Amino acid sequence: xxxxxxxxxxxxxxxxxxxxxxxxxxxxxxxxxxxxxxxxxxxxxxxxxxxxxxxxxxxxxxxxxxxxxxxxxxxxxxxxxxxxxxxxxxxxxxxxxxxxxxxxxxxxxxxxxxxxxxxxxxxxxxxxxxxxxxxxxxxxxxxxxxxxxxxxxxxxxxxxxxxxxxxxxxxxxxxxxxxxxxxxxxxxxxxxxxxxxxxxxxxxxxxxxxxxxxxxxxxxxxxxxxxxxxxxxxxxxxxxxxxxxxxxxxxxxxxxxxxxxxxxxxxxxxxxxxxxxxxxxxxxxxxxxxxxxxxx
Amino acid sequence: xxxxxxxxxxxxxxxxxxxxxxxxxxxxxxxxxxxxxxxxxxxxxxxxxxxxxxxxxxxxxxxxxxxxxxxxxxxxxxxxxxxxxxxxxxxxxxxxxxxxxxxxxxxxxxxxxxxxxxxxxxxxxxxxxxxxxxxxxxxxxxxxxxxxxxxxxxxxxxxxxxxxxxxxxxxxxxxxxxxxxxxxxxxxxxxxxxxxxxxxxxxxxxxxxxxxxxxxxxxxxxxxxxxxxxxxxxxxxxxxxxxxxxxxxxxx
Ligand SMILES: Cc1cc2nc3c(=O)[nH]c(=O)nc-3n(C[C@H](O)[C@H](O)[C@H](O)COP(=O)(O)OP(=O)(O)OC[C@H]3O[C@@H](n4cnc5c(N)ncnc54)[C@H](O)[C@@H]3O)c2cc1C
Ligand SMILES: Cc1cc2nc3c(=O)[nH]c(=O)nc-3n(C[C@H](O)[C@H](O)[C@H](O)COP(=O)(O)O)c2cc1C
Numbered sequence: 001x002x003x004x005x006x007x008x009x010x011x012x013x014x015x016x017x018x019x020x021x022x023x024x025x026x027x028x029x030x031x032x033x034x035x036x037x038x039x040x041x042x043x044x045x046x047x048x049x050x051x052x053x054x055x056x057x058x059x060x061x062x063x064x065x066x067x068x069x070x071x072x073x074x075x076x077x078x079x080x081x082x083x084x085x086x087x088x089x090x091x092x093x094x095x096x097x098x099x100x101x102x103x104x105x106x107x108x109x110x111x112x113x114x115x116x117x118x119x120x121x122x123x124x125x126x127x128x129x130x131x132x133x134x135x136x137x138x139x140x141x142x143x144x145x146x147x148x149x150x151x152x153x154x155x156x157x158x159x160x161x162x163x164x165x166x167x168x169x170x171x172x173x174x175x176x177x178x179x180x181x182x183x184x185x186x187x188x189x190x191x192x193x194x195x196x197x198x199x200x201x202x203x204x205x206x207x208x209x210x211x212x213x214x215x216x217x218x219x220x221x222x223x224x225x226x227x228x229x230x231x232x233x234x235x236x237x238x239x240x241x242x243x244x245x246x247x248x249x250x251x252x253x254x255x256x257x258x259x260x261x262x263x264x265x266x267x268x269x270x271x272x273x274x275x276x277x278x279x280x281x282x283x284x285x286x287x288x289x290x291x292x293x294x295x296x
Numbered sequence: 297x298x299x300x301x302x303x304x305x306x307x308x309x310x311x312x313x314x315x316x317x318x319x320x321x322x323x324x325x326x327x328x329x330x331x332x333x334x335x336x337x338x339x340x341x342x343x344x345x346x347x348x349x350x351x352x353x354x355x356x357x358x359x360x361x362x363x364x365x366x367x368x369x370x371x372x373x374x375x376x377x378x379x380x381x382x383x384x385x386x387x388x389x390x391x392x393x394x395x396x397x398x399x400x401x402x403x404x405x406x407x408x409x410x411x412x413x414x415x416x417x418x419x420x421x422x423x424x425x426x427x428x429x430x431x432x433x434x435x436x437x438x439x440x441x442x443x444x445x446x447x448x449x450x451x452x453x454x455x456x457x458x459x460x461x462x463x464x465x466x467x468x469x470x471x472x473x474x475x476x477x478x479x480x481x482x483x484x485x486x487x488x489x490x491x492x493x494x495x496x497x498x499x500x501x502x503x504x505x506x507x508x509x510x511x512x513x514x515x516x517x518x519x520x521x522x523x524x525x526x527x528x529x530x531x532x533x534x535x536x537x538x539x540x541x542x543x544x545x546x547x548x
């Protein structure tokens with residue numbers, strides 16, 4: 001079997017397949033269905049300082065080859081995560097990367113500070129790209145100055161590998177990418193969801209409880225591949241590709257576009273073992289094309 | 297625990313204007329599924345429809361190693377299902393969710409089904425003992441589902457339709473009001489407005505009631521937080537905490 005191991009932002013990965021934030025719960029939900037030890041890394045659902053109850057339903061609606069979601073970062077908060085979820089994830093020989101979201105710079109800083117003290121946390125992914133919350137979230141990912149401010153503040157508090165997760169809802173993603181790297185990001189992950197809307201023509205109302213939602217799934221893949229391509233050429237830190245990856249071939253597209261690793265999101269909902277099937281697909285490709293991707 | 301498997305189709309029949317019954321083979325599902333639970337059905341191999349569709353267990357027959365689903369064609373996914381032939385396989389993930397609680401201490405059971413909501417109650421009716429009454433409501437006579445199957449079980453079946461084309465004219469909650477008594481337990485499935493009416497009647501009469509809630513779902517295992525139902529204990533997930541909830545816990 002081919003060796004797909006790599007080191008990314010100082011994190012040792014068995015392979016380049018990670019599971020994307022918010023699509024794999026806290027790992028436990030999926031542990032009955034696949035061997036978590038086989039994953040490159042597990043990215044947790046976004047954690048906030050205080051518990052968040054999330055947005056009013058309906059929270060999801062399917063659209064052609066994709067889905068809109070407006071979950072609103074429902075989670076039990078940092079303390080609950082440290083007490084109840086991290087110990088479970090720590091049992092596996094797979095790095096846990098904790099995704100954090102704040103309403104203010106101070107909240108991001110506080111989250112990073114606490115997580116830095118946890119030896120079982122192998123990296124922090126900073127979500128500055130959630131489109132479904134009233135405060136914070138995407139606001140930090142659409143203005144280069146705001147990006148710089150939050151990322152440099154977080155950088156000061158932690159020596160943990162820092163991955164910054166970017167939103168595609170900008171005119172030029174490389175501007176934000178460069179701002180994040182200048183502020184100390186060790187890697188970038190992209191893309192988060194695209195803001196979208198779907199209207200029920202019988203009622204004239206949005207199909208979601210909140211007017212808009214984030215679009216994910218195969219429908220966004222070409223946009224994600226393009227953005228990964230642009231970003232990988234604009235910065236000198238590794239880029240992690242996310243967006244509509246359903247098969248090994250989809251993942252290879254991202255790797256060819258310049259991504260060092262990928263994250264599987266919506267596909268986890270369609271098939272609980274999707275991440276491992278995708279990994280197998282990458283292995284098969286590397287077998288067939290030994291020199292086209294740089295694994296060593 | 298759920299399993300993801302390809303189940304062979306044993307039978308596939310049209311049973312109503314837009315309604316079909318699928319009978320599938322699975323040792324695992326037929327053995328482990330409980331009334332009120334559901335399966336996530338992969339309706340097509342293409343990217344559209346993308347997500348699996350939740351369908352309740354309609355009949356569970358461990359002795360034959362089979363189970364049945366009853367579905368109504370309402371959109372892309374359910375329309376894809378109509379194209380399946382006997383002998384083909386269907387990719388299913390289940391059983392999922394928390395089903396009905398069967399309390400052997402109680403023996404006066406009232407099952408209230410509105411429209412498609414009659415489907416999951418059959419699996420429950422098959423398991424209940426004691427005095428079981430089934431109240432079925434629908435828009436018209438043609439939309440009354442599985443009445444013959446309910447009759448076969450020997451339970452008391454009453455029917456009501458919106459237009460009076462079968463049984464009395466009215467809502468199934470009207471029937472419930474006539475039949476409910478202090479010592480009944482109520483189980484209901486159907487449209488939200490009906491469930492709300494049922495929960496309110498049971499609340500007033502101080503009768504225990506279990507209702508099966510529908511929300512749009514993605515993962516089916518409580519991971520994505522998509523199928524939120526507002527309860528007195530905060531948002532709960534229809535796919536994991538439910539779909540069956542206590543009527544008194546729901547915030548409408
Ligand atoms: C726990 C549970 C059990 C269910 N059991 C059954 C069953 O036994 N038989 C049956 O026919 N249907 C059942 N449903 C509803 C069924 O899942 C939807 O009708 C189906 O997903 C529609 O898919 P579609 O692609 O055909 O329609 P779409 O094109 O997706 O949508 C068509 C219409 O159906 C509505 N809809 C879509 N998904 C859902 C959903 N998950 N819940 C409610 N409405 C939805 C949409 O809002 C839209 O109005 C159940 C739903 C849940 C949550
Ligand atoms: C239901 C759902 C919940 C999500 N929650 C989060 C989250 O909490 N934090 C985050 O950074 N991204 C979240 N995302 C975004 C995904 O991690 C991913 O970036 C996006 O869905 C694109 O990838 P995909 O097309 O493979 O799903 C969520 C996506 C979905 C569909």
